[in-house]
Amino acid sequence: MGSASAFLIRWINFFxxxxxxxxxxxxxxxxxxxDACRRSLTIPVMGLGGVIFLISLVGFLGAWKNISCLLxxxxxxxxxxxxxxxxxxxxAFIITNTGTGHVVPGARVSSSGLQFLLNDTKKWTRxxxxxxxxxxxxxxxxxxxxxxxxxxxxxxxxxxxxCRPPAECGYPAVNAxxxxxxxxxxxxxxxCKLYKNVRFVRCYDCNSCKxxxxxxMKEEWRVVAIFNVILFIILSFVYFxxxxxxxxxxxxxxxxxxx
Numbered sequence: 001m002g003s004a005s006a007f008l009i010r011w012i013n014f015f016x017x018x019x020x021x022x023x024x025x026x027x028x029x030x031x032x033x034x035d036a037c038r039r040s041l042t043i044p045v046m047g048l049g050g051v052i053f054l055i056s057l058v059g060f061l062g063a064w065k066n067i068s069c070l071l072x073x074x075x076x077x078x079x080x081x082x083x084x085x086x087x088x089x090x091x092a093f094i095i096t097n098t099g100t101g102h103v104v105p106g107a108r109v110s111s112s113g114l115q116f117l118l119n120d121t122k123k124w125t126r127x128x129x130x131x132x133x134x135x136x137x138x139x140x141x142x143x144x145x146x147x148x149x150x151x152x153x154x155x156x157x158x159x160x161x162x163c164r165p166p167a168e169c170g171y172p173a174v175n176a177x178x179x180x181x182x183x184x185x186x187x188x189x190x191x192c193k194l195y196k197n198v199r200f201v202r203c204y205d206c207n208s209c210k211x212x213x214x215x216x217m218k219e220e221w222r223v224v225a226i227f228n229v230i231l232f233i234i235l236s237f238v239y240f241x242x243x244x245x246x247x248x249x250x251x252x253x254x255x256x257x258x259x
Contacts, residue, residue: 005244009063009071012238016056023049055081063245071246078239085232092225095218118210127213128204137163137202140176150176161212162203165195 027046055077062070118124140163144150150173155163164179165171169192171179178197185192191206203209 003248005241006063006066006248008241009059009238009245012241013056013060013063017053017060020049020053020056023052025049051081059242063242066248068246071242075239075242075246078235078242082232082235082239085228085235089225089228089232092221092228095221118213124210131158131162131204131209131213132200138177138199141178144176147173147175157212157215158209159212160208161206161215162209165203166191166206166208168192169195171195 024046027042027049030045031042055074058070058077059074061067062074118127136159140150140159144153163177164173166187166189168187168189170186171181171183171192173179179195181195181197191203191208194206195201195203
């Protein structure tokens with residue numbers, strides 16, 4: 001079992017090192033991308049790739065040379081990663097399953113426990129600039145050629161909350177990206193005054209937009225949380241195999257000292 005474990009650890013970490021280099025390369029590509037939103041993720045992505053590469057290198061060398069101290073270091077680092085994944089996953093499930101749960105009228109989006117994060121002015125300003133550059137709202141008129149198609153469309157929470165005024169305002173839609181604002185809003189909702197038929201304004205400062213983004217984040221975090229559960233199971237298996245390899249290396253060291 002010991003030699004087989006060491007062999008398995010070597011190859012697992014060899015392929016993981018290759019994967020880590022690809023992650024670092026992807027981070028470097030992001031740093032050269034014109035989109036400032038993607039460039040802001042460069043350091044976290046490259047940092048993640050660097051950590052994965054370091055852990056994999058330690059595990060590979062420890063299993064290849066049968067060095068017990070390196071395998072101990074590898075197992076400790078891997079254990080910390082497992083703890084971090086578990087904590088993040090638990091927090092993700094807690095955050096995405098708590099909140100006020102009320103529906104923003106006319107926007108067909110729900111707010112959640114994530115929305116409090118969006119009330120920070122600096123955070124929202126950065127996120128808002130990404131939403132404007134995404135062109136999701138401007139592409140609606142290209143996707144839905146007629147007003148009938150647009151009214152029948154099933155918009156995403158972000159499209160519904162950020163690209164148009166809440167339905168309760170009563171502004172008639174001229175097309176998918178333009179509303180007749182000459183009408184007096186029938187609602188006192190502050191979002192009715194915030195919406196403008198301007199590409200860089202829309203309803204990006206509306207509460208309905210923040211609720212839509214919160215709903216989107218809630219769905220995305222759930223996907224990430226599920227992925228983390230799968231990753232935790234896989235890494236737990238690798239950790240178990242690594243323990244077997246370390247035990248084998250420890251036995252080899254004891255025999256060598258006995259001689």
